[in-house]
Amino acid sequence: DVIRVPAKNRAIKICVMFLFTAPVFLFGLLNFFAPRLPDSFWDAHPALEQFWIMEGKWSPLVLIVIVILFVLLYLLETIGGELRK
Secondary structure: OOOEHHHHHHHHHHHHHHHHHHHHHHHHHHHHHHHHHHHHHHHHHHHHHHHHOOOOOHHHHHHHHHHHHHHHHHHHHHHHEEEEO
């Protein structure tokens, strides 16, 4: 049974985690700030308008908090290098 993970493998796991969580975090940020963005922003970036699907401020905030908690918990477990947790 493997208990410790080498530092190189931990760094790879962290990079992959950021690769998959960054778009979700950015999606939440876009939906949080979208109601306050000027029309000139939407005219300049028409492709982003289809990603604005959440109304209100609580849905995007909940998504952002969930992503941040996941990242923190994953970092704590991965940096420790123990697979028993």
